[in-house]
Amino acid sequence: MNVLIINCGSSSLKYQLIDSETEQVQAKGLCERIGIDGRLIYQPAGGEKEVTEAPMPTHTEAIQMVLDALVNAKTGVMKSLDEVDAIGHRVLHGGAKITESCVIDQAVVDVIEECCDLGPLHNPANLKGIYACQKLMPGKPNVAVFDTAFHQTMPTKAFMYGLPYEYYEKYHIRKYGFHGTSHSFVSKETIKFLGLDADNSKVIVCHLGNGASISAVKNGKCVDTSMGLTPLEGLVMGTRSGDIDPAVVEYICNKENKTVSEMLNILNKKSGVFGLTKGLSSDFRDLEEAMADGNQLAADAIDIFCYRVAKIVGSYVAAMNGVDAIAFTAGIGENAPLIREKVCEYLGYLGVKIDAAKNNSRGKEVVISADDSAKKVAVVPTNEELAIMRETVALVK
Ligand code: AMP
Numbered sequence: 001m002n003v004l005i006i007n008c009g010s011s012s013l014k015y016q017l018i019d020s021e022t023e024q025v026q027a028k029g030l031c032e033r034i035g036i037d038g039r040l041i042y043q044p045a046g047g048e049k050e051v052t053e054a055p056m057p058t059h060t061e062a063i064q065m066v067l068d069a070l071v072n073a074k075t076g077v078m079k080s081l082d083e084v085d086a087i088g089h090r091v092l093h094g095g096a097k098i099t100e101s102c103v104i105d106q107a108v109v110d111v112i113e114e115c116c117d118l119g120p121l122h123n124p125a126n127l128k129g130i131y132a133c134q135k136l137m138p139g140k141p142n143v144a145v146f147d148t149a150f151h152q153t154m155p156t157k158a159f160m161y162g163l164p165y166e167y168y169e170k171y172h173i174r175k176y177g178f179h180g181t182s183h184s185f186v187s188k189e190t191i192k193f194l195g196l197d198a199d200n201s202k203v204i205v206c207h208l209g210n211g212a213s214i215s216a217v218k219n220g221k222c223v224d225t226s227m228g229l230t231p232l233e234g235l236v237m238g239t240r241s242g243d244i245d246p247a248v249v250e251y252i253c254n255k256e257n258k259t260v261s262e263m264l265n266i267l268n269k270k271s272g273v274f275g276l277t278k279g280l281s282s283d284f285r286d287l288e289e290a291m292a293d294g295n296q297l298a299a300d301a302i303d304i305f306c307y308r309v310a311k312i313v314g315s316y317v318a319a320m321n322g323v324d325a326i327a328f329t330a331g332i333g334e335n336a337p338l339i340r341e342k343v344c345e346y347l348g349y350l351g352v353k354i355d356a357a358k359n360n361s362r363g364k365e366v367v368i369s370a371d372d373s374a375k376k377v378a379v380v381p382t383n384e385e386l387a388i389m390r391e392t393v394a395l396v397k
Helices: 059-070 106-117 123-136 149-153 165-171 180-194 247-256 260-269 272-276 284-292 296-320 330-335 337-345 384-396
Strands: 002-008 013-019 024-032 039-044 050-053 086-091 142-146 202-208 212-218 221-225 325-329 376-379
Touching: 002 059, 002 123, 002 384, 013 059, 013 384, 024 059, 039 059, 050 059, 059 123, 086 123, 086 384, 106 123, 123 142, 142 180, 142 384, 149 180, 149 221, 180 202, 180 212, 180 221, 180 325, 180 376, 180 384, 202 296, 202 330, 212 296, 221 296, 247 260, 272 296, 284 296, 296 337, 325 330, 325 337, 330 337, 337 376
Parallel strands: 002 086, 086 142, 202 325, 325 376
Antiparallel strands: 002 013, 013 024, 024 039, 039 050, 202 212, 212 221
């Protein structure tokens, strides 16, 4: 089957066409500046990257351009759109009603719409992508794969906040968690790669990218995760603050005459390691370089990041009463040996020992713990598109 994977943001969309039999990507790229002017980036497997500037007033024109590129006589990878068998959409928020991926029908659209309040930037964009595909490829099955679904197995004690119960009843305020597709994929891969027993395993997945979250996965099911009602909770991230005392919001609002929305913008976009380094960078490559050049703020930001990761890992060892394996994934987790080493330095009490030579690796599936380490530590690259493709095929086959 040929599966088109669509991941819509408010002004951009990423896409991949994947052959489900070979699991090979046939073409991929992105549309940028949708609703502003418009740029299509398209790359067929083994071919050159093409950039086309063209107006894209809405996601429909953007997806139309993607489809045109895929069937282009010269550089396309299909003769016609009949060769697309299904479309898999990454959807941010499915609330508490959605516990797994689903074939999209009106009821699923209604839930995505209901959850727009909880994912105001992404859910409306995800819907635009779904409507555009339904319009441009009528009759093809569309599947929604939710970022929140994998975390729906969390028990009450993990997902409730200590707030008046009425806010849960009235507004569904609770922890939902995100990056679920990645946590699901990586936890399964880790179990396979390390030869663990899927029904008797305790795995902690550290998804450390620009957005970062950790999950505790017991017997293949998520029992806790670090992001919350929104992706702002938990780790210190590229530009997000992660956990802070909520009273900070009112305090800064009063001192700086800001609204709560302005503060949330600061917490989401101007905080994290970016804010901690006075805007030097949110990219760990830049921070590592600056630290090597003696920049103390960059060194502190890296320390703060690693310390928070280690504290959450420790709390999940407690939550599961043990751990068999810890997996690092996403941009930082896969590519930054220094960060993995610094995090694991805190885990000596668990008997974790890192093999420096094995840890000196980037982007590859590899065990980085020493042979005599009490716990296995591995790098397990994530692949959200592949995971969405597999979910889509499983539902439409
Ligand atoms: P992601 O959000 O998963 O795409 O991760 C992106 C982030 O990964 C970037 O912002 C960098 O902070 C980090 N990253 C990527 N490559 C490296 C590298 N070689 N060393 C350190 N950090 C990296």
